[in-house]
Amino acid sequence: MKSARASIVAALGAVLLAPSPARAEVSDVAVKAAFLPRFARYVTWPPNGHTSGPMTICVIGDDPFGGLLNQAATGQQVDGRSFMVKRMASGAGAIACNIAFVGGSRAGEILAGLGRQPVLTVTDSRSGAARGIIHFAIVDGRVRFFIDNAQAQARGLAISSRLLALAIGVNQR
Amino acid sequence: MRSGAVAFCTLSSILLWTGRAHAAGEPDLADLSIEQLAQIKVTSASKQLEPLSEAPAALFVITGQDIENSGVLSLPEALRLAPNLNVQQVDASQYAISARGFNGVQAGNKLLVLIDGRSIYTPLGDSVIWNLHQPLLEDVQQIEVISGPGGTLYGPNAVNGVVNVTLKTAQDTIGTLARATAGAGERSATLRHGFAIGSSGAMRVYADWHDREGLPAGYGGRIDDDFRSWQAGFRSDFGAGSDNITVEGDYFHADADTAPGDGASAYNLLARWSGVLGRSASFQLQSYVDWYKRQFTRVEDSLSTFDNQAQLNISAGPHEMVAGAGVRTTRDRFINNLNQFQLNPTSRRLWVYNLFAQDRFNLSPKLSLIGGVKVERSSFVGWQVLPNVRLAWQPSGRALLWAAVSRAVRTPSRIDRELEALPLLARSTDFTSEKLTAVEGGYRGQPASWLSFSVNLFYNLYSDIRTTELAPGGGLPVQLLNGIKGHTYGIEAWGTAQLAPWWRLSLGGSALHKDLHVKAGRLDLQPRNSLGVDPNWQVTGSSQMDLTPKLKLTLDVRGVDELDLPPEVPGYVEAGGQLAYSWRNNVELFVAGRNLLHRSHRENGDPGASQLAKRSIYLGTRLRF
Numbered sequence: 001m002k003s004a005r006a007s008i009v010a011a012l013g014a015v016l017l018a019p020s021p022a023r024a025e026v027s028d029v030a031v032k033a034a035f036l037p038r039f040a041r042y043v044t045w046p047p048n049g050h051t052s053g054p055m056t057i058c059v060i061g062d063d064p065f066g067g068l069l070n071q072a073a074t075g076q077q078v079d080g081r082s083f084m085v086k087r088m089a090s091g092a093g094a095i096a097c098n099i100a101f102v103g104g105s106r107a108g109e110i111l112a113g114l115g116r117q118p119v120l121t122v123t124d125s126r127s128g129a130a131r132g133i134i135h136f137a138i139v140d141g142r143v144r145f146f147i148d149n150a151q152a153q154a155r156g157l158a159i160s161s162r163l164l165a166l167a168i169g170v171n172q173r
Numbered sequence: 174m175r176s177g178a179v180a181f182c183t184l185s186s187i188l189l190w191t192g193r194a195h196a197a198g199e200p201d202l203a204d205l206s207i208e209q210l211a212q213i214k215v216t217s218a219s220k221q222l223e224p225l226s227e228a229p230a231a232l233f234v235i236t237g238q239d240i241e242n243s244g245v246l247s248l249p250e251a252l253r254l255a256p257n258l259n260v261q262q263v264d265a266s267q268y269a270i271s272a273r274g275f276n277g278v279q280a281g282n283k284l285l286v287l288i289d290g291r292s293i294y295t296p297l298g299d300s301v302i303w304n305l306h307q308p309l310l311e312d313v314q315q316i317e318v319i320s321g322p323g324g325t326l327y328g329p330n331a332v333n334g335v336v337n338v339t340l341k342t343a344q345d346t347i348g349t350l351a352r353a354t355a356g357a358g359e360r361s362a363t364l365r366h367g368f369a370i371g372s373s374g375a376m377r378v379y380a381d382w383h384d385r386e387g388l389p390a391g392y393g394g395r396i397d398d399d400f401r402s403w404q405a406g407f408r409s410d411f412g413a414g415s416d417n418i419t420v421e422g423d424y425f426h427a428d429a430d431t432a433p434g435d436g437a438s439a440y441n442l443l444a445r446w447s448g449v450l451g452r453s454a455s456f457q458l459q460s461y462v463d464w465y466k467r468q469f470t471r472v473e474d475s476l477s478t479f480d481n482q483a484q485l486n487i488s489a490g491p492h493e494m495v496a497g498a499g500v501r502t503t504r505d506r507f508i509n510n511l512n513q514f515q516l517n518p519t520s521r522r523l524w525v526y527n528l529f530a531q532d533r534f535n536l537s538p539k540l541s542l543i544g545g546v547k548v549e550r551s552s553f554v555g556w557q558v559l560p561n562v563r564l565a566w567q568p569s570g571r572a573l574l575w576a577a578v579s580r581a582v583r584t585p586s587r588i589d590r591e592l593e594a595l596p597l598l599a600r601s602t603d604f605t606s607e608k609l610t611a612v613e614g615g616y617r618g619q620p621a622s623w624l625s626f627s628v629n630l631f632y633n634l635y636s637d638i639r640t641t642e643l644a645p646g647g648g649l650p651v652q653l654l655n656g657i658k659g660h661t662y663g664i665e666a667w668g669t670a671q672l673a674p675w676w677r678l679s680l681g682g683s684a685l686h687k688d689l690h691v692k693a694g695r696l697d698l699q700p701r702n703s704l705g706v707d708p709n710w711q712v713t714g715s716s717q718m719d720l721t722p723k724l725k726l727t728l729d730v731r732g733v734d735e736l737d738l739p740p741e742v743p744g745y746v747e748a749g750g751q752l753a754y755s756w757r758n759n760v761e762l763f764v765a766g767r768n769l770l771h772r773s774h775r776e777n778g779d780p781g782a783s784q785l786a787k788r789s790i791y792l793g794t795r796l797r798f
Contacts, residue, residue: 137345
């Protein structure tokens with residue numbers, strides 16, 4: 001009797017403790033972090049941009065990524081340039097960024113401060129002053145994005161057609 | 174003793190093991206192409222442990238993902254996921270829902286419900302006619318359920334709670350979705366299509382159909398509560414410069430079996446414009462029209478509403494201010510050919526004007542004081558003041574302790590003031606607002622990355638609650654008066670544990686004590702209608718498991734105490750759930766069930782209206798392309 005109970009407990013324990021066959025669903029933040037270095041491959045920066053040294057991804061304002069962005073950027077290369085991640089509280093010094101993710105409640109203010117610097121701005125916000133050149137959307141449980149190509153051109157950035165084709169919507173003007 | 178020790182070891186090894194599993198972190202995305210990355214299924218942040226919101230109130234959030242996992246097919250059934258709401262099914266399509274007591278078909282008049290900014294309570298009885306409101310559940314972004322008063326920001330009727338349903342923006346519903354379900358008791362079908370407009374705009378259109386069969390007879394005998402309805406609508410969102418514009422609308426039609434021509438129609442159309450003013454201010458303007466007409470058992474009820482609101486948010490130094498104004502007008506018509514109870518006049522226009530302001534003063538990074546007041550003028554009772562004061566203390570980023578004192582009122586409904594059936598019932602032109610002063614406090618925290626929980630305590634002091642009383646001298650006609658006062662107190666608690674990356678467990682419960690009495694020397698003839706009938710306690714639990722990457726199992730169980738006002742409703746335990754299999758990423762097949770433990774059970778004791786809730790099992794599929 002006692003051993004029967006012990007074996008039930010052991011079996012239950014084995015079930016509960018067995019490594020799950022399930023792959024944990026990926027969080028949207030991890031996929032967004034993985035997108036950021038990928039974007040660099042499909043964007044050409046003008047000569048007045050950050051064109052030498054490592055490709056620099058900046059997180060300006062609130063940082064939703066934690067270690068995920070550093071993890072995603074490690075080991076990636078574009079045209080022989082490796083990646084570097086910087087975090088900054090304000091947009092001052094953003095000229096040293098290739099890609100800037102701008103988040104948090106002050107995003108609009110920060111983006112306004114960037115003016116027309118040749119930086120690929122990426123945001124979660126899709127409207128208003130807080131909208132970047134690339135803005136993410138969750139569509140049917142997948143991370144997708146819109147591209148404001150008019151804003152990219154105003155900043156002197158050229159976005160390849162392969163990236164434009166992947167966008168849900170493109171503002172051409 | 175020994176088995177206790179074994180159980181303890183097992184438990185602790187589960188906890189330790191989950192710790193390791195979490196440390197293992199996210200799967201590797203590094204090798205995927207950008208196109209593959211765009212195809213990865215994600216859980217949005219809101220599905221993770223509830224974010225530690227700064228709102229100092231008793232707040233429970235139901236996410237759209239929770240609703241989809243649970244397999245429910247209607248808004249009231251989805252609201253069962255909130256431990257701070259009591260949900261009683263009355264018939265196939267009607268429910269009585271309340272927070273912190275006063276639940277019932279007539280008594281449930283202290284909850285304010287908003288669907289995407291549109292208030293859906295009707296001034297006929299200050300209640301919500303749940304079967305007129307069937308938003309597409311796949312469109313729901315989240316449902317905030319606040320127990321406790323929200324009078325300052327939300328207005329009248331936000332006495333015991335606020336249910337705020339937010340729908341997804343059109344940008345988040347691009348593509349095509351089709352859903353169909355079929356089972357013995359109900360069937361549904363849905364088609365939705367969303368598309369982008371330009372670089373940041375989008376629109377979706379949808380149609381939804383439901384067939385709900387009648388339920389077994391309750392105390393009052395069988396009523397013909399079969400309900401077939403369809404609804405179609407759209408939502409579009411546009412960003413233009415610094416502005417964001419939303420336009421949305423729905424049309425609803427239902428057929429009921431009670432008599433030829435019985436059923437309901439409804440439409441609504443809403444526009445909202447939000448934008449920024451300079452660097453630290455934003456505004457929102459919103460207008461909507463809403464109309465419905467119901468016909469049931471020789472009674473006709475219709476209502477049209479026109480509502481306008483403006484809101485301004487300003488942050489300046491340590492202050493975060495919100496101020497606003499609103500005007501709402503309704504015109505109703507109620508014609509009763511069934512019995513002698515009539516509204517006099519049968520049709521009436523009512524107005525509500527309001528102004529409000531609230532400031533969150535961040536005294537220090539950890540301590541905030543919130544004070545706000547709404548002044549409101551309504552047709553029946555003139556000016557009323559709805560203030561609240563709140564204190565929020567965040568000793569760390571992972572914990573919030575809060576306390577609040579608020580005043581809220583329920584303004585008189587048309588029935589309260591103008592229902593007449595001479596010589597039985599006389600109009601009650603002196604009927605005034607029911608009033609609440611609430612003292613509440615709570616803790617909300619995330620003591621570990623995998624665990625979050627909340628506890629709320631409340632003490633509610635009521636006065637001028639409705640009574641049905643005999644005429645002076647003890648004869649007819651009876652009259653509706655404000656003869657009840659007293660208090661209630663209780664506790665609500667809930668928690669969620671992410672036991673493993675693939676397993677999430679939630680538990681919740683609430684307990685309520687009511688001490689309300691008729692003022693000395695007076696008698697209430699209809700305590701069911703004034704005080705409602707509430708369980709002393711209820712508990713809920715749910716488990717969401719990703720058994721394999723393709724197979725999800727969600728189970729929920731609830732236990733509800735008896736309702737002890739005759740005719741009694743025994744306490745019950747019920748369970749539901751869904752097993753869902755996804756095939757090739759865009760086809761989902763599921764089997765779901767509700768009330769699985771018994772063939773039928775009683776949830777509401779209304780002698781005239783209530784039917785039995787019954788077991789329901791259905792198969793369904795969801796296609797996305």
